[in-house]
Amino acid sequence: MELSVDIEKKLRDFTLRADFAVKDEVFALLGASGCGKSMTLKCIAGIETPDKGRIVLNGRVLFDSEAGINLQPQARKAGYLFQNYALFPNMTIAENIAFVASGDNVEKERKVQANLARFKLTGLAQAYPHELSGGQQQRAAFARILAADAQLLLLDEPFSALDSYLKWQLEMELGDVLKEYDGAALLVSHDRGEVYRLADRIAVINRGQMEKVHSKHGLFQDPDTLAAALLTGCKNVSSIKRIAADRIFAEDWQMELQVAADIPAAAQFAGIRAHYIEVKTQVGENTVLVEVVSVVEDVFSYLVMVRKKDAGACPLRLELSKAEWLQLGNPKELYLHLPKERIMLLNP
Amino acid sequence: MELAPLMITLQTAGVATVATFFIGIGLALMVVRMNRFQGLADAVITLPLVLPPTVVGFFLLLLFGKRSTIGSFLLQFDITLVFTWKAAVMAAIVVSLPLMYRTARGAFEQIDVNIIHAARTLGVSDWRIFWHILLPNARAGILAGLVLSFTRALGEFGATIMFAGNIPGVTQTMSTAIYAAVQANDYDLAGQWAMIIVAFSLVFVVMMNWWINRQNKGAALWN
Numbered sequence: 001m002e003l004s005v006d007i008e009k010k011l012r013d014f015t016l017r018a019d020f021a022v023k024d025e026v027f028a029l030l031g032a033s034g035c036g037k038s039m040t041l042k043c044i045a046g047i048e049t050p051d052k053g054r055i056v057l058n059g060r061v062l063f064d065s066e067a068g069i070n071l072q073p074q075a076r077k078a079g080y081l082f083q084n085y086a087l088f089p090n091m092t093i094a095e096n097i098a099f100v101a102s103g104d105n106v107e108k109e110r111k112v113q114a115n116l117a118r119f120k121l122t123g124l125a126q127a128y129p130h131e132l133s134g135g136q137q138q139r140a141a142f143a144r145i146l147a148a149d150a151q152l153l154l155l156d157e158p159f160s161a162l163d164s165y166l167k168w169q170l171e172m173e174l175g176d177v178l179k180e181y182d183g184a185a186l187l188v189s190h191d192r193g194e195v196y197r198l199a200d201r202i203a204v205i206n207r208g209q210m211e212k213v214h215s216k217h218g219l220f221q222d223p224d225t226l227a228a229a230l231l232t233g234c235k236n237v238s239s240i241k242r243i244a245a246d247r248i249f250a251e252d253w254q255m256e257l258q259v260a261a262d263i264p265a266a267a268q269f270a271g272i273r274a275h276y277i278e279v280k281t282q283v284g285e286n287t288v289l290v291e292v293v294s295v296v297e298d299v300f301s302y303l304v305m306v307r308k309k310d311a312g313a314c315p316l317r318l319e320l321s322k323a324e325w326l327q328l329g330n331p332k333e334l335y336l337h338l339p340k341e342r343i344m345l346l347n348p
Numbered sequence: 349m350e351l352a353p354l355m356i357t358l359q360t361a362g363v364a365t366v367a368t369f370f371i372g373i374g375l376a377l378m379v380v381r382m383n384r385f386q387g388l389a390d391a392v393i394t395l396p397l398v399l400p401p402t403v404v405g406f407f408l409l410l411l412f413g414k415r416s417t418i419g420s421f422l423l424q425f426d427i428t429l430v431f432t433w434k435a436a437v438m439a440a441i442v443v444s445l446p447l448m449y450r451t452a453r454g455a456f457e458q459i460d461v462n463i464i465h466a467a468r469t470l471g472v473s474d475w476r477i478f479w480h481i482l483l484p485n486a487r488a489g490i491l492a493g494l495v496l497s498f499t500r501a502l503g504e505f506g507a508t509i510m511f512a513g514n515i516p517g518v519t520q521t522m523s524t525a526i527y528a529a530v531q532a533n534d535y536d537l538a539g540q541w542a543m544i545i546v547a548f549s550l551v552f553v554v555m556m557n558w559w560i561n562r563q564n565k566g567a568a569l570w571n
Contacts, residue, residue: 046469077471087466088463088467089485090484145470
């Protein structure tokens with residue numbers, strides 16, 4: 001299963017440009033809401049039309065603006081899993097599947113039974129969609145997509161409307177489906193955890209612009225842009241000025257910092273994840289005296305906002321286990337250490 | 349009491365409602381899918397609902413009268429519309445169409461657009477989507493539109509009397525018969541026709557409500 005996409009579409013506030021290829025893998029588009037990631041899926045499925053570009057699935061051209069090709073959604077064989085699953089409310093689960101299955105009646109019935117069994121829905125064949133739980137509806141939607149012989153799975157924020165417990169259950173079920181499904185799947189999400197757990201490779205979309213495609217480990221360890229750092233959950237970012245080849249001045253934090261390697265020419269921001277920041281007892285390299293602005297007790301940790309004393313600096317967010325913070329004795333001031341190998345240098 | 353006005357009314361309203369059903373649903377689908385000029389199209393189709401029926405009748409006269417382009421064209425095939433039963437049907441269609449169109453459109457717009465997108469990406473033809481997904485999921489609204497247009501057609505007066513006249517046994521419906529009876533000072537006859545119209549309309553609207561309630565019980569479970 002192979003999909004290649006290279007499209008452009010003018011949206012209200014920006015132009016969406018997506019250029020990537022997916023082959024036998026789960027590929028994720030990670031972006032904030034309204035960045036154009038769902039629009040990309042809709043263009044592939046044929047629900048929306050790009051302004052220009054080309055989409056090819058398994059050697060079949062689905063869209064090519066130069067050649068004037070724009071297949072109907074019906075002819076594309078791209079299964080789209082909607083957020084609300086979009087089961088047909090007037091049909092039972094078996095009817096939902098039979099309605100989209102191709103072939104004669106015998107073949108249809110075979111596909112219905114096979115997919116009901118595959119998704120453990122045989123007992124619910126005669127139930128209507130409203131009688132099913134969220135997880136069962138999602139399985140029914142998958143059964144329907146596979147019965148329609150989809151060559152590609154498009155997953156549009158599959159868990160965004162769910163509470164965290166149900167979300168986890170459905171995610172595990174989706175993980176199982178994806179493992180068993182040997183085709184390619186394209187996942188769209190704003191949740192870094194979701195894409196990390198489910199996808200093999202990840203691309204960040206920022207206001208319609210697709211950034212470099214990463215392996216998931218690469219993206220989280222070494223995001224190369226500000227948007228990628230923020231989307232992967234980095235809470236502390238600052239604009240920087242270069243002082244030496246490997247020294248920066250972080251303008252928002254008002255700190256002069258040593259970095260581990262030479263600063264890339266395009267880097268304009270620095271970031272550090274909250275759990276990599278350390279508390280020290282004395283001044284040293286990359287260690288500054290900071291005052292505590294506020295302390296928020298989270299479920300399993302303390303979130304401490306600190307900023308450099310008397311410098312009009314923006315605060316940094318520091319995350320400490322409860323035991324660690326209580327051991328420090330709720331101080332008003334402390335020495336903050338930003339390990340140089342943990343400082344990420346980011347392009348805009 | 350001559351029964352002709354009752355028969356003419358039922359026939360006129362019946363034939364008009366069948367036509368209104370198809371035209372109204374067609375227009376509703378067309379307007380829902382329009383990208384531009386949706387507001388204008390909607391206004392034009394809704395206009396007969398808010399205009400005085402005499403104005404509608406007057407325009408129909410202008411459009412299909414013997415001296416009009418269409419009227420003189422039809423005359424070549426020996427077809428006249430004005431002051432015939434066909435004219436009564438046409439008047440009823442134009443006046444009841446907005447009710448069918450608006451309720452059908454509302455019902456279609458209630459349907460989650462993702463359901464239609466899902467069907468299309470799963471390879472279902474637009475024609476099958478219409479018959480098996482759009483119509484069944486909009487049936488309560490469409491039925492309401494049907495009953496409203498039928499009762500509207502039953503009571504149609506202004507456009508009918510302008511365009512089809514008030515010819516006993518040919519175009520005289522119950523409502524025009526009431527007008528004629530009152531003019532002839534026959535209040536008993538007028539009262540009888542009035543009661544019949546009230547009874548018919550009441551029965552149909554009660555039936556509609558009963559049906560919609562039943563449908564809604566099903567629909568509430570869908571969510």
